Amino acid sequence: MTLQPLWPLWALVLVWGGLLVFCAVHLVRQRRHRGAWARRTGAALALGVLLLGPSLVDRNGTTMQTNAEVFFVVDRTGSMAAEDYDGARPRLEGVRYDIPAIVDAFPGGRFTVIGWDSQATRQLPLTTDARAVKSWAETFQQELTSYSAGSQVDRPLAALQEALTGAAERNPNNVRIVYFLSDGENTDGSASSADAELASFEALAPLVDGGAVLGYGTSEGGKMRTYDGVTPLESAPYIPDPTQGGADALSVIDEVTLRTIAEQLGVTYVHRITPDTVEGFTSGIDLEDIAGDGRREEVVYRPVLWPAAAVALGLIAWELFVVARAYPTRLGPDGFESRRSAFGGRRAPARTATPGAGSTEPITPTKAGVR
Structure with missing residues (x-):
């Protein structure tokens, strides 16, 4: 048996200690009503035992706990719906496959998701809940076509910098791993700007300890279906290209840009065209070097509160019954x-x-x- 207090010790001493002293003093001084004050003192003692949290050791075990923080930066622009992944499947399906696989490669890690389309937003804060990250990957969609404002791969730069800087200030000894998932395409509305000068990610390199830039799409390109949030994607029309007389637009991967970002961040570049293993860009990060053997012993306690709760409830019910009998006057x-x-x-x-x-x-x- 051990104690796992439900309140901070200072609160227990201040609140429960004061109540117990009050009851004890009246128990000694009120000799004519000693029985009533004994009942109240017993209820205070039972409540104190309850707040002290008597517990039993439920099990001893080792759980994977690492100081790895994984940052997913995910392209949600319309071009990620281009149908040239693993044949004629949308590129988004590659992202939906890769994120859960990467999560499984870092058990015990902390994960966050930054998504960008017309703007960059933090989709998930740093969390150890791997299921939440996988659920997001399974359900996220491309941006609404009617709200599309083009695609610029440096758009998430400020959000990523803020997330990495904040993480480094909170836990400077943790290891930060970045996975940048995109097709690298840069467009400005309907006009291509693949040669435009983009803001550099190089300033983030000191904050990044590993990861990869994952590129989706092919040099042949793929057509993209419109997305309005209502029409099923399989029956939605393709996005037209106004510069080609209204013919279906094609999105082509820009590997030059993606390789440049990888070099600036100091990570590797990987072209993802099929749902292959992720071991090649996850196994190089040795968890044993990150946090010893990557494990720590964790003791799990099972609270045993019902005996004290039953005593306290019984005495309080007794007290309420006595008070109720005293009123009303007659x-x-x-x-x-x-x-x-x-x-x-x-x-x-x-x-x-x-x-x-x-x-x-x-x-x-x-x-x-x-x-």
Whole structure:
């Protein structure tokens, strides 16, 4: 048996200690009502035991706990719906496959997701909940076509810098791993700007300890379906290219840009065109070097609160019953107002009847026929 307090120790001493001293003092001083104060002192003691959190060791085990922080930077622009992944499947399906596989490669790590389309936003804060990350990967969609404002791969730069800087300030000894998932395509509305000068990711390199830039798409390109949030994608029309007389637009991967970002971040570049293993860009990060053997012993406690709770509840119910019996006041059969004491017994009459105005002598009750 061990104690796992439900409140901080200072709060226990201040609140519970004060209540216990109050009851104990009255228990000693109120000799006529010692039984009532003994009941209240017992309830205070039971509540204190409850707050101390008596617990049993449920199991001892080792759980994977690492100081790896994994940052996913995910392209959600319309070009990621181009159908040239693993044949004629949307590139988004490659992202949906890769993110859960990467998560599984870092058990015990912390994960965050930054998505970008017309703007960059933090989709998930740093969390150890791997299921939340996988659920996001399974359900996320491309941006609404009607809201598309082109694609620029440096758009998430500020959000990523803020996330990495904040993580480094909070936990400077942790290892930060970045996975940048995109097709690298840069467009400005309907006009291509693949040769435009992009902001550099090089300033982030000191904050990045590993990861990869994952590129999706082919040099042949793929057509993209519109997305309005209502129409099923398989029946949605393809996005037209106004510069080609309204023919279906093609999105082509820009590996030059993706390789440049990888070099600036100091990570590797990997072209992802099929759902292959992710071991090649995850196994190079040795968790044993990151956090010893990557494990720590964790003791799990099972609270045993019901005995103290049952005692406290019983004594409090008893106290409420006694108080309820003391009220309301009532008139006795002899015409005198009386009330039962909350401590037991009957109090003296609260008032007496008077014979008339100005008289101070009480009327003495008489038996029938006797004066």
